[in-house]
């Protein structure tokens with residue numbers, strides 16, 4: 294048992310209340326001296342804990358830090374986010390998730406970090422990931438689906454992000470095909486899905502998720518300010534990152550389990566409901582060609598359907614989209 298995590302869980306169960314050393318030692322299965330030592334460690338981690346003789350301990354404030362203990366405390370899932378690998382600063386969470394997955398990390402493992410020095414986006418672009426103000430994370434999943442269906446996992450993730458943003462901030466985001474999350478005309482979040490497979494068997498997927506959470510306008514580099522925003526800028530208040538991550542994991546688990554049982558139909562419907570793309574005139578560039586037309590919707594498999602000026606319909610599997 295992780296004693297620090299158990300203490301945090303106990304504090305979450307009784308917000309604002311004193312918990313006696315005796316009660317903590319019983320629920321954590323250790324001595325009161327051990328509890329005191331772990332409380333000291335929590336203080337070093339930035340927790341403000343009041344200690345009053347005869348009353349016990351009370352949590353006054355938790356640090357705004359992404360720790361495994363905080364994510365797991367009070368998390369209402371059975372696998373997504375149940376294992377968390379938390380870091381302060383890494384080049385990118387993607388290779389760390391690949392490494393963990395190839396060593397057998399269970400489905401639902403989440404790699405999170407406060408900062409990425411070499412964060413990467415789709416199409417080999419860099420992903421600006423400054424310290425403390427974002428959510429930079431990679432989720433490992435192991436769906437038993439054919440390779441051809443794996444792009445559906447990206448669409449599913451975008452739907453879950455849009456829902457979570459709406460629930461946690463009250464701001465209504467839109468999904469730009471396939472997986473950019475927009476508020477108004479600016480991007481607030483992106484998804485990078487990477488696959489490890491052999492012939493037609495999926496070993497695992499690493500779903501990288503970047504969310505501009507608490508950046509202020511000054512934190513956004515000038516070259517990005519016309520196209521990027523943050524949840525804080527859009528909602529007008531700072532985002533509590535831990536409850537956001539927990540809600541994301543819970544929503545992901547519900548959507549993913551439903552998908553595995555029932556198939557893609559619900560994701561398709563929800564994706565279309567949140568879509569920024571459907572109904573717009575767009576230009577898509579693939580390696581082979583550039584197409585222009587109106588985005589009509591997704592087909593049953595999640596492929597984007599584009600109608601050109603002659604009324605001919607085209608399937609767009611993977612491309613860069615311009616509006």
Ligand code: BTN
Pocket residue numbers: 384385386387409411412413414415416418420422428429430431473482483484485501502503504
């Ligand atoms: C995109 O919109 O281009 C995708 C951006 C994905 C960024 C996330 S942040 C966490 C994970 N680690 C990375 O290096 N990239 C993804």
